[in-house]
Amino acid sequence: MLSISNRGKQMPSSPIRKLVPFSDAAKSKGTKVYHLNIGQPDIATPVQAMEAVRKNTLRVLEYSHSAGNESYRKKLVQYYGKQNIHVNTDQIVVTTGASEAILFAFMACLDPTDEVIIPEPFYACYEGYAVESGVKVIPVTSHIDTGFALPPIEAFEKAITPNTKAILICNPNNPTGYLYGKEEMESLKRLIVKHNLYLFSDEAYSEFCYDGDHYSAMHLTNVDDNIVLIDTISKRYSACGARIGALITKNTAILSTVMKFAQARLSPPGFGQILGEAAIDLPENYFEETKAEYKLRRDTIVKRLNAIPGVYCPNPGGAFYVIAKLPIDDSDKFCQWLLEDFSFNDQTVMLAPGTGFYSSFGLGIKEVRLAYVLNTADINKAMDCLEKALDTYPGKMYS
Amino acid sequence: MLSISNRGKQMPSSPIRKLVPFSDAAKSKGTKVYHLNIGQPDIATPVQAMEAVRKNTLRVLEYSHSAGNESYRKKLVQYYGKQNIHVNTDQIVVTTGASEAILFAFMACLDPTDEVIIPEPFYACYEGYAVESGVKVIPVTSHIDTGFALPPIEAFEKAITPNTKAILICNPNNPTGYLYGKEEMESLKRLIVKHNLYLFSDEAYSEFCYDGDHYSAMHLTNVDDNIVLIDTISKRYSACGARIGALITKNTAILSTVMKFAQARLSPPGFGQILGEAAIDLPENYFEETKAEYKLRRDTIVKRLNAIPGVYCPNPGGAFYVIAKLPIDDSDKFCQWLLEDFSFNDQTVMLAPGTGFYSSFGLGIKEVRLAYVLNTADINKAMDCLEKALDTYPGKMYS
Numbered sequence: 132m133l134s135i136s137n138r139g140k141q142m143p144s145s146p147i148r149k150l151v152p153f154s155d156a157a158k159s160k161g162t163k164v165y166h167l168n169i170g171q172p173d174i175a176t177p178v179q180a181m182e183a184v185r186k187n188t189l190r191v192l193e194y195s196h197s198a199g200n201e202s203y204r205k206k207l208v209q210y211y212g213k214q215n216i217h218v219n220t221d222q223i224v225v226t227t228g229a230s231e232a233i234l235f236a237f238m239a240c241l242d243p244t245d246e247v248i249i250p251e252p253f254y255a256c257y258e259g260y261a262v263e264s265g266v267k268v269i270p271v272t273s274h275i276d277t278g279f280a281l282p283p284i285e286a287f288e289k290a291i292t293p294n295t296k297a298i299l300i301c302n303p304n305n306p307t308g309y310l311y312g313k314e315e316m317e318s319l320k321r322l323i324v325k326h327n328l329y330l331f332s333d334e335a336y337s338e339f340c341y342d343g344d345h346y347s348a349m350h351l352t353n354v355d356d357n358i359v360l361i362d363t364i365s366k367r368y369s370a371c372g373a374r375i376g377a378l379i380t381k382n383t384a385i386l387s388t389v390m391k392f393a394q395a396r397l398s399p400p401g402f403g404q405i406l407g408e409a410a411i412d413l414p415e416n417y418f419e420e421t422k423a424e425y426k427l428r429r430d431t432i433v434k435r436l437n438a439i440p441g442v443y444c445p446n447p448g449g450a451f452y453v454i455a456k457l458p459i460d461d462s463d464k465f466c467q468w469l470l471e472d473f474s475f476n477d478q479t480v481m482l483a484p485g486t487g488f489y490s491s492f493g494l495g496i497k498e499v500r501l502a503y504v505l506n507t508a509d510i511n512k513a514m515d516c517l518e519k520a521l522d523t524y525p526g527k528m529y530s
Numbered sequence: 531m532l533s534i535s536n537r538g539k540q541m542p543s544s545p546i547r548k549l550v551p552f553s554d555a556a557k558s559k560g561t562k563v564y565h566l567n568i569g570q571p572d573i574a575t576p577v578q579a580m581e582a583v584r585k586n587t588l589r590v591l592e593y594s595h596s597a598g599n600e601s602y603r604k605k606l607v608q609y610y611g612k613q614n615i616h617v618n619t620d621q622i623v624v625t626t627g628a629s630e631a632i633l634f635a636f637m638a639c640l641d642p643t644d645e646v647i648i649p650e651p652f653y654a655c656y657e658g659y660a661v662e663s664g665v666k667v668i669p670v671t672s673h674i675d676t677g678f679a680l681p682p683i684e685a686f687e688k689a690i691t692p693n694t695k696a697i698l699i700c701n702p703n704n705p706t707g708y709l710y711g712k713e714e715m716e717s718l719k720r721l722i723v724k725h726n727l728y729l730f731s732d733e734a735y736s737e738f739c740y741d742g743d744h745y746s747a748m749h750l751t752n753v754d755d756n757i758v759l760i761d762t763i764s765k766r767y768s769a770c771g772a773r774i775g776a777l778i779t780k781n782t783a784i785l786s787t788v789m790k791f792a793q794a795r796l797s798p799p800g801f802g803q804i805l806g807e808a809a810i811d812l813p814e815n816y817f818e819e820t821k822a823e824y825k826l827r828r829d830t831i832v833k834r835l836n837a838i839p840g841v842y843c844p845n846p847g848g849a850f851y852v853i854a855k856l857p858i859d860d861s862d863k864f865c866q867w868l869l870e871d872f873s874f875n876d877q878t879v880m881l882a883p884g885t886g887f888y889s890s891f892g893l894g895i896k897e898v899r900l901a902y903v904l905n906t907a908d909i910n911k912a913m914d915c916l917e918k919a920l921d922t923y924p925g926k927m928y929s
Contacts, residue, residue: 230796372591372800
């Protein structure tokens, strides 16, 4: 019998995309669906960056250097320098999205059966990269009551085994929006030094911090060899389709190993690199405007959520996600019901069930993730729908 | 001790790129280097396809569907239909280059310790994808005396073990240029049916066949579930930097599994898909002209090589590579010597050592791969260099 692989069977389905058929069905009935379920911003990709692609004069669209065009890496050195992250072009490997950067980090640093600790709830795709590389994810639970702050270091200590090789964080966090502060980062530093671990830090949302500065893993001192920074232009410049990320480290053994993986896939996308390079020359106020817009949306959605009876939503410091606790029996059922059985003025809202972000079975059952990627008018209409929905949902349950 | 993974240590370095420092040194001495070492064509990317990217009116560069834009997959259905390959949009997953398509095929169909048989010499990166997925490559040797024809089926039979799950071919072949004919494909079909194996067929060069028609693995009948077609626009439209490939199969279990891997990495590059979609509307004579140019180059390089005393080069039917046997002691030494110690009228030639394309140790030691990606004037000058070089190389050796 021809069979697919066990790895293929273990590979998780996207928890965010599994509701898509229900959303399509709702739309075909004429219902307007507000998409708060995915991190696809409606913000325009900066015109100046798009123009660089439009005005390209390439005769042959060649492979680039496997680490990315040197001209782009030079610009990235400038960009990171302004964030007080001091690296050179040889310490940056341009990747096909952050996805590839995380996969490269797993592949280069961890072997099958090695363990990586990740605070949960976490970005669902991490589990996929772990299955691809045979690596085992060990969750350490963060809680809505503390706004999803870093779990106490004792919880990490408990989770560490002889197979533990790395900790992976996302800061500011997807899906919680939580922004780890300097104290939390320093406590992680003590932990990785004590146990000789890598710290993989996914900083995709680093430009979107609303109530404090971003403290990068690369700001930690004297742990250069432990740190791998994962980055992407997808959210920063609303350029998800460019598929351009980066893996940055000062650890030369990791760099030379990652380069072997990078060479095997030849090069990152050419046009996306042109866009990324041009984006670095955007005027300083680009992020101010974008951040102001996202902050307004966050304030709007958090306020609206907490005004609904039985709903609790912490006020997170970054990214463009919140997790809210709802007075419901089961977030998977509720999110499907919103699309299948509910509408208000021919409108409804699509949310991501909390369960998809937890590795520990049974957690997130009363939680949903909302991405504030729509303008405030639409967010308000989506919240009107949610408010009405929670009023009539048959599985309502105050815990 | 922080250590890199065993997988990372096992990952092969690119045999093609390891000579780059010597080439850089030669150039800095003022020597002109003819690059016959890599498959980066000098053919212009079709203007019509580039214009589609330049004229894009996107406001937000969004994620595409994880399987690729539906509009692009519809065009691909038309394209493959003209090749007598009849598939629908759900049977095509657009990938980030053929590299990703092969990795997805390995990951979805094979588990660590499963074996894939590949006729050698083979494209060096295959070994890398095997290390990434933990899969074991079992080579079956093809020989220069038969022009690198498919090895006899008995050789495959001998290599098959209970762990064998798939055969991977490249047709027409990189690095040999050999074009498998209908008879060879039908004998492979009998083999995969008898032993219940997958056939992964990398057809990156299918448009470049000079002495016969291309016989795709998808032309084989009644083995739909066994076949996975790997494709790319990199060479077809001289668009290596677009990073757009495809995985095509009628096996629904593979498709749904591959889609999980595709969703984890979100989407293939956006601009590259625009380019690929526009390229399908190129006039019919596009490939005629390109093929005529490559055929002229092949004829030139094969004639020049065979005119050098002690050199033998078969006349391959497709792709844009030849493997030649040279009267030398060691192809790695010779290729380095060409860059380090030789020049003729301040010019030299860069070749890929044959050893990098064999998995069996010791094979390819007298062979080099030449990519005829330069125009005939440059090819002739490169051959002038090679002729002179073989005249003076201290490690000359007639076998």
